[in-house]
Amino acid sequence: MISLNNVHKSYVTGTNSLHVLKGIDLEINAGEFVSIMGSSGSGKSTLLNILGILDNYDEGSYYLNGSLVKDMSEKKAAKLRNDLVGFVFQSFNLISFKNAMENVALPLYYQGVNRKRRNKIALEYLEKVGLLDWATHLPNEMSGGQKQRVAIARSLISQPKIIFADEPTGALDTSTSYEVMDILKEINDDGITVILVTHEHDIAAMTQKIVRLKDGRIDEIIKNGDLKHFQHQYAKELETA
Amino acid sequence: MFDIDKWQEIFATIKKNKMRTFLTGFSVAWGIFMLMILLGAGNGLSNGVSENFMRDAVNAMWLWSGRTSIPYQGMQENREIRFTNADYDILKDLEGIEHTSGRYYIGGNLFSYGSEYGEYTAITCHPDLKDVESIEIVDGRFVNQVDIDQTRKSVVLGKDIYDALFDGKEAIGEYVRVNNIPFKVVGICKEGGGTRHRNAYIPVTTGQKVFNGSNRLHNFALTINAETIEESQAIENRVRERLARKHKFDATDESAMGSYSKLEDVIQTMKIFQAIDIFIWIIGIGTLIAGVVGVSNIMLIVVKERTKEIGIRKAIGASPSSVIGLILLEAVMITTIAGYIGLVLGTGLMEGLNFIVEKQFEASAATNGGNGETLFRNPTVDLGIAMSATLLLVVAGAIAGYIPAKRAAKIKPIEALRDE
Numbered sequence: 001m002i003s004l005n006n007v008h009k010s011y012v013t014g015t016n017s018l019h020v021l022k023g024i025d026l027e028i029n030a031g032e033f034v035s036i037m038g039s040s041g042s043g044k045s046t047l048l049n050i051l052g053i054l055d056n057y058d059e060g061s062y063y064l065n066g067s068l069v070k071d072m073s074e075k076k077a078a079k080l081r082n083d084l085v086g087f088v089f090q091s092f093n094l095i096s097f098k099n100a101m102e103n104v105a106l107p108l109y110y111q112g113v114n115r116k117r118r119n120k121i122a123l124e125y126l127e128k129v130g131l132l133d134w135a136t137h138l139p140n141e142m143s144g145g146q147k148q149r150v151a152i153a154r155s156l157i158s159q160p161k162i163i164f165a166d167e168p169t170g171a172l173d174t175s176t177s178y179e180v181m182d183i184l185k186e187i188n189d190d191g192i193t194v195i196l197v198t199h200e201h202d203i204a205a206m207t208q209k210i211v212r213l214k215d216g217r218i219d220e221i222i223k224n225g226d227l228k229h230f231q232h233q234y235a236k237e238l239e240t241a
Numbered sequence: 242m243f244d245i246d247k248w249q250e251i252f253a254t255i256k257k258n259k260m261r262t263f264l265t266g267f268s269v270a271w272g273i274f275m276l277m278i279l280l281g282a283g284n285g286l287s288n289g290v291s292e293n294f295m296r297d298a299v300n301a302m303w304l305w306s307g308r309t310s311i312p313y314q315g316m317q318e319n320r321e322i323r324f325t326n327a328d329y330d331i332l333k334d335l336e337g338i339e340h341t342s343g344r345y346y347i348g349g350n351l352f353s354y355g356s357e358y359g360e361y362t363a364i365t366c367h368p369d370l371k372d373v374e375s376i377e378i379v380d381g382r383f384v385n386q387v388d389i390d391q392t393r394k395s396v397v398l399g400k401d402i403y404d405a406l407f408d409g410k411e412a413i414g415e416y417v418r419v420n421n422i423p424f425k426v427v428g429i430c431k432e433g434g435g436t437r438h439r440n441a442y443i444p445v446t447t448g449q450k451v452f453n454g455s456n457r458l459h460n461f462a463l464t465i466n467a468e469t470i471e472e473s474q475a476i477e478n479r480v481r482e483r484l485a486r487k488h489k490f491d492a493t494d495e496s497a498m499g500s501y502s503k504l505e506d507v508i509q510t511m512k513i514f515q516a517i518d519i520f521i522w523i524i525g526i527g528t529l530i531a532g533v534v535g536v537s538n539i540m541l542i543v544v545k546e547r548t549k550e551i552g553i554r555k556a557i558g559a560s561p562s563s564v565i566g567l568i569l570l571e572a573v574m575i576t577t578i579a580g581y582i583g584l585v586l587g588t589g590l591m592e593g594l595n596f597i598v599e600k601q602f603e604a605s606a607a608t609n610g611g612n613g614e615t616l617f618r619n620p621t622v623d624l625g626i627a628m629s630a631t632l633l634l635v636v637a638g639a640i641a642g643y644i645p646a647k648r649a650a651k652i653k654p655i656e657a658l659r660d661e
Contacts, residue, residue, distance in 0.1 A: 049655045052556075054556060054653060054654045054655040054658075055653050055655045056653065074555075074560070074561045074650070074651065075560045075561060075562065078555060078558055078559055078560040078561070079558070079560065081555075081556065081557070081558045082557065082558020082559075083558075086557075087556050087557065089658070093549075093552075093553045093556070093658060094553075095550055095553055095554075097254070097257035097258060098253070098257070102253070106554070106557055107557040107558055109246065109250065110554075110557065110558040110559050110560075110563065111558070112246075114246060115246055115249055154557065155557075158557070158558065
């Protein structure tokens with residue numbers, strides 16, 4: 001599904017160049033539930049943006065669903081995003097002047113689905129995340145957890161193969177965080193690959209595979225079976241902290 | 242372009258961003274509105290004054306004789322100069338002269354028909370006077386060449402004389418007595434643009450014969466074939482030199498022969514109007530530029546404000562062209578509709594003003610024998626100009642929206658998303 005080979009990325013601001021990703025090699029298979037972890041500045045969000053074709057990379061290669069993603073035209077990238085990928089952001093990124101239903105339906109607008117049909121589908125997806133009663137509310141009338149659930153419904157409506165979530169629980173309290181994670185888990189159970197970025201260990205522990213980044217390189221990859229070990233290490237880290 | 246869904250999306254966006262829409266629209270509507278008012282007012286002033294001016298043919302020239310004030314070729318000053326029929330023949334064939342008419346005045350004429358009578362001016366003339374003084378024929382005809390050749394006793398009555406003597410009865414073919422001599426009425430006329438129609442016109446040859454004028458003419462009315470002041474002056478000089486040679490006076494002697502060319506005045510006045518026109522256009526263009534800047538400014542802000550929205554749309558699969566298309570269509574639609582509103586309001590106001598002005602004109606015309614005095618008439622704007630101005634604003638708004646929209650659509654969605 002996803003295959004990264006020696007991917008480098010630098011941000012150039014003025015004369016300064018910040019080397020964020022220093023050679024990432026990563027394989028993610030279809031149906032996996034992966035979290036990317038790391039401290040601030042380790043490059044985890046950058047990696048997710050590259051995976052989601054929201055950002056480009058400087059060196060190496062990235063294959064998404066078998067096709068090379070490099071120096072793609074914006075038009076082609078947009079098409080690929082629309083077909084394959086759904087996004088969930090920390091700051092929700094809902095369009096403020098559209099109500100919940102219209103926000104959820106928007107990806108279908110870009111697929112050319114007519115208004116009546118896409119609104120009907122949007123209502124189905126809102127029901128799935130338990131927000132059918134909120135369909136006509138604007139984002140600023142909803143709580144953070146509700147907004148995030150709308151955003152998840154929006155990411156699902158185009159029936160993507162992969163969901164990318166950038167700190168989906170970052171702006172939420174613990175109980176709503178768990179609700180959101182439950183929804184993401186359900187999505188994964190339906191066979192959709194879910195990749196999320198987080199710096200919270202308990203959130204990461206709910207996934208099947210943890211990719212830990214450190215200074216722009218992959219520090220370690222912890223598989224499902226090792227999670228006990230991970231939790232042990234997490235406890236140790238807490239002790240030393 | 243005519244994708245209903247796209248329009249629904251645009252209308253939904255407009256509906257939920259009323260303030261933004263209003264500001265964009267207002268700047269366009271106001272610009273067009275002001276332009277319409279300015280150009281309309283300028284046109285109104287220009288129309289009003291030029292209408293006052295056009296009463297006689299604009300290229301008319303008059304010549305009259307007097308007494309010499311400068312000694313010439315050994316002859317004393319204070320010698321009387323008299324025009325004759327021979328001068329008419331000279332002027333008629335002179336280069337640059339279109340229409341010529343000599344005039345011989347008969348003073349103190351009593352006009353009578355049946356028991357009605359009154360005192361009016363009888364002017365004896367050539368047929369060309371009709372063109373020189375823009376005489377309008379109400380009924381019948383003007384003096385013609387046959388009248389001149391056969392010295393017919395024909396008369397063309399001014400409308401006021403007709404009203405006084407005939408009071409609405411059929412006059413053509415009837416005989417009117419002028420100083421007790423019967424003349425056959427051949428036409429009824431109005432002075433071009435004048436307010437009183439108290440002159441009667443008689444063939445010049447008849448006048449000279451019947452009223453003992455022999456071959457004498459009092460003055461000449463001409464139209465000249467000139468377009469500039471220089472041409473007009475050249476013709477005037479040619480006329481003066483020719484007649485001075487014949488009558489033996491100094492060509493520069495204004496007292497021996499007076500001359501006045503209307504064209505020179507008209508051209509001078511027209512120059513002032515051109516200056517006013519240019520002034521109005523400068524203000525108009527200034528207003529337009531202000532409008533363009535206003536629209537561009539608002540479009541820049543609108544697109545800036547929407548950068549994040551663009552990022553979101555792109556993240557969920559919008560292509561750059563669809564994002565640009567959305568913003569541009571919205572901008573063009575708002576500016577077009579607003580421009581149209583400004584156009585309608587401006588035109589409406591000027592038409593309303595026109596209505597009031599026409600009412601006033603009619604009121605003043607009623608008290609002034611059919612001719613109103615006004616300095617302001619028909620204050621309307623050429624629709625083509627108004628349309629072009631609207632189009633210009635729409636295009637300016639589109640360009641001003643397109644440049645930042647293109648930039649916003651081109652940057653990576655992640656950068657657009659980061660924009661707060």
